[in-house]
Amino acid sequence: MDLPIDHFRLLGVSPSADAQGVLRTLQSRLDRVPHGGFTPETLQARADLLRASADLLCDHDRRAAYEAELTGLADTDGSLQPALEIATTRQVGGLLLLMEGGQPHDAFELASRCLQLPQAPTLGSGRETDLTLLAGLSCLEAARELEEQRRFEAAARTLRQGLQLLQRLGRQPELRETMNARLDRLTPYRVLDLLSRDLAAGAERREGLALLEQLVQRRGGLEGDGDPHFPPQDFQTFFHQIRSFLTVQEQVDLFSRWAASGSEAADFLATIALTASGFAQRKPERIADARNRLQRSGREGVEPLLANLHLLLGEADTARACFDSGASQDLKAWAAGKSDDPLGQLCAYCSDWLVRDVLPGYRDLEAEPDLVAYFSDRDVVAYVEREDQRRGRAYLSAPAPAAPAAAAPPPFPSFETPGFPAAEFFSPATSAPGGFPPLPPTGPATDPDDDGEPDDDVPLRWPVPPRPWLLAGGAAVLLLAGAWVVRQRQSAPPPPPPPAPLPAPAAKPPAAAPAPSPGPAIGQSLTPLTSPRPDAAQVRRLLENWLTIKGDVLAGGPMPQGLDRIARKGPVDLLASERRSDAARGQTQRLDVRISDLTLSESGPRRIVAVARLRYSDRRLDANGTVVETTPPMELRNGYVFGRDGDSWRLAATQSLN
Structure with missing residues (x-):
């Protein structure tokens, strides 16, 4: 057998080590027995190989010739690798040294090959015992190295190969139990590994989704606690991370299936995913499904969220009723600071909810919380008009013109319901290991880092400009959206705000108009304003x-x-x-x-x-x-x-x- 290792690595010494250093390392290696389960024959073969390497490296002439050979191999651009030829009687000892030399994957593959026919040793012999023990130990060590490299699926594949080998031989029950435990512990990491791959890797992602469902079923559902190896706190941290690797459709499908099994948290998450999908893809029908799902849940404290869904469906009158009946006083005060117009208040709250809780957290979704673009889409317009005609909504006259908005108060929750379903699964994946933040507030966005970066700290806070022809109902929302500019904090810079509307041009004059009276001269200057607190x-x-x-x-x-x-x-x-x-x-x-x-x-x-x-x-x-x-x-x-x-x-x- 040829071992893919050289004398330096086999002994564990540096190529620059002198004879005294080689002898000290040899004695240290002989004194340290790797595992008590190996037979004396294998341990003796290991010692003989260590001594043979030390003898060569302590002999000046033989070492010089050997180093020349290694140098020649290095000049082959990696096409040839150093190897040591060992006798059959010392194979197991050599494989043991290969594992100790930091090459457990090679040791596992060679040990597995030795256990296959026609090289398989006699059943029950000491050689078979040593080879199965070596295969199990090298398999675990190889999987550990792959884990450290964050190659979790490769680590799981190695463990499965080791398990199949030991199960076939009926050997090493303790090692098989350890491998099974490691496989179970790897499951969340495998899910992350598989689902983080490119969307084109369909087979790998399907396997990741299947593993995720198995993981949740083993827990007894999303809110379950039936997996002693995966406590709730760790699962919540994992769930935060995994959501960002799932597409919006994958989340809709997963959460809907789990909701059908009785999970209230999954039911709420399905509502959010449907809303995100409907808003980003301009499919109001999906938002209607989300509204119906939330209404069927019968939960308390969700009226403000229902108000947002009604608003996105053009049901302005119903949205106002939901918001007035269910919003907290703090939320109403914040909304009043945005606009005196009730529909303007709803738009402000809805856009803030979209940017905070609805649109983030999807692999394939990058959408701005732009109500203007949403209500300008022809499919949305057609849906609202169709629903208006079907339901025969009555349009009311407009409310009084809006007054300038008040300054917004500090952030606050839009609703407070202790133990609200899905709260622990809904926060962004920013918690530290072992901890889990509560459901983020759905009040006004803030700038916690106060870094002054573009589009981070300058949300517009003006009221919706009044329109004397503003109506209630679906038509009202369509008209209002044209005047409502949404500027919220986003991870990517939002589109630039629309230019200030110019007044309608006068009729074309019969001749060139006289030049307007000039105003006071203003000097053009690109000198920046650097005063910390300018007046x-x-x-x-x-x-x-x-x-x-x-x-x-x-x-x-x-x-x-x-x-x-x-x-x-x-x-x-x-x-x-x-x-x-x-x-x-x-x-x-x-x-x-x-x-x-x-x-x-x-x-x-x-x-x-x-x-x-x-x-x-x-x-x-x-x-x-x-x-x-x-x-x-x-x-x-x-x-x-x-x-x-x-x-x-x-x-x-x-x-x-x-």
Whole structure:
């Protein structure tokens, strides 16, 4: 037999060790017996091989020749590997040394080969006993190494091979029991290994899903505690991790099956997965299934969540009734701070719920909580209109115009139901091993890290602009969504906010309109605002610089270099997009914008909200310089959000407050 190892590794010495070091290592290895179950013959063969290697390495001439051979093998680019030829009588001892030398997988494969016909030893002989013991020990050690490399499925495959070998021989019951226990302990890691693979690896993912179902069944269900080797706290941590590797459809299917078996937690999780799928894929029918499932559950404290589902289905009147009857006073106060309009309050709460609890945690889902895009989708519009016609909803007149919103309070839970099903399974996978956070609050999003990064700390907090024609019911939601801009904290930067709406252009004049009266001169500057706590005058100068640059660009000027020093990517991209659109039509714009008043409605270390009154007019010119449209002078009221990035303040978003 050829052992795939050299004399240095077999003895366990460095190639630079001298003769004294070799002899000391030899004595240490002889004194340490690897396992008490081997026969004296195998232990003697092991000792003889160790001494033979030490003799060679202590002989100067023989060692020099051997090292030359190793050097020659190294020059073959790995096509040849060193090996030691050993006699048949010393095979088991050699395999034992191979395992001790850090090559348990090779030792296991060679031992398994020796136990197969025609090399199989005589049944009941000492050689068979030693080979089966060696196969079991090397199998466990090889699996341990694979675990350390996080190759959990390969470790399980090795353990299964070892079990089959020992079961066939009917040997080593203690080792078989240890292997079975290791296999059971590996199951969660195998699930993670298999489900974390690419979605194209269909067979592996199906095996992972099957193992997950076996794991849950062994526990006695999602809320069960029937697996002594997998306590609830560990299972919850595992479940947090596993959700992010499952697609939304896999979660719908799994949780629905578990819910059919009586799991309340799975029933609630299926509701959330159906909502995520319906919202992201623009399939209101799935949201209707989620609403029906939540209604059938008969749980207390879910009225605010039902309100969100009714809202997403265009059932605004029912949503308002659910929210009014079930929301806590804290949640109602927060919603009132978002808008005086009841539908605006529902939109604020629904978008926050989507970003916190519904859309995160799916392998194949990357969706923004954008109600505008959702209610603009033709399938959603068709569903709402169809349901309106089928149910014959009565549309009511609009509520009173909304007043400016109050500042949002600190985060709070949207509902508090002790022991609410699925609470322990619903948090993001961020808990430390051995711990498990409670159900995250579904109140307003915050910026706990306060890092000032783009799109993290500047959610818009203005009310929904009032519309005198706003209706209740499905049509109301469709109209409202067009005015509701959702800006919530996301792991990926959300799309830039829409530009502030411009007033409707006046009728085309018979001749070129006279140039508007010029306002006070505003010098174009890209000097960033670096004051830690700027006052209103400093913020006004920064905004004036932005408005001047915007006017120059829309008039056909180039985008200045370094514009990102005073504005974030969203506003800059919107300006560039508007200019490209005008250029494609062969047009330019002449804006006249003057700030008549500016106040700071919010001033913090990382975020400033300014409310500005503007005198505004514009002209649109074609390629020949002929005026094609004009907007007469009028007063606008806009809100501007500034975020601090590092030491500089930059414009982050704009919203019309008219």
